[in-house]
Amino acid sequence: MFFVDEFEPCCVLTTPLDETEAEALAHQLKALADPVRLRIVSMVATSGTGDVCACDFPTILDRSQPTISHHLRQLVTAGILQREQRGKWAWFSLVPGALGGVRAALGEGAERSPADA
Amino acid sequence: MFFVDEFEPCCVLTTPLDETEAEALAHQLKALADPVRLRIVSMVATSGTGDVCACDFPTILDRSQPTISHHLRQLVTAGILQREQRGKWAWFSLVPGALGGVRAALGEGAERSPADA
């Protein structure tokens, strides 16, 4: 009722975001708002094991290894992906609940306003 | 005008996005991934009537009138907001279902992958 949860103080549909809240959410959305990064997240989310080796991305996504590394870092920094070193390979998996948190911030579970039919 | 695609063919959690799908979703997310635009959407979504006059934004958001106009155009182009002229004022409201579509593309309703607890 009074506290939705620890660090999702409100959502777009319940109360007008203040500048700080808007910046935090914008940071997460920005991390997702790129075709290469979306495909990385999607590959990780749909992999049978839940994780993908960084070594797979350059070929499949047709980007250089430094470019992939750059995108992976953004996703990790934003709290979307987590990194695990296995031997000389880096494997990436979804941070549990991260995507759900973004969806919640966009109003999942909140009741619709008059115009959001 | 713009398109509100009826075809949300899949989501990030069900099948790896191809380049075209990723670009379409990235475009919508990019429209939301800015603090000023998030606050605009939030103000519209939480306004009692469901719409807000463009004239209110420059003062509240502390941005020039052209800057606000620029952000409003991006939100309309992305299919998040719709515009209605009333006399000499422009009023903006949520496109019904638009935010829900973004949430759905991010996996709302889809079953979680092994790592998405």
Added chain:
DNA sequence: AAAACATATTGACATATTTCGATGCGTATG
């Protein structure tokens, strides 16, 4: 039709982003 007002567009600038080649750093293997 002229004046007044709300919004859009243009032009310009500073910053951010995406990308890659070259290089550096760790880890494993011969």
Added chain:
DNA sequence: CATACGCATCGAAATATGTCAATATGTTTT
């Protein structure tokens, strides 16, 4: 321990983005 391999970082280039002042466009009122 030297080499190869995977990934990160650096430096640089092209493009995109956020912003505002000036100006244009459109609507209402006088």
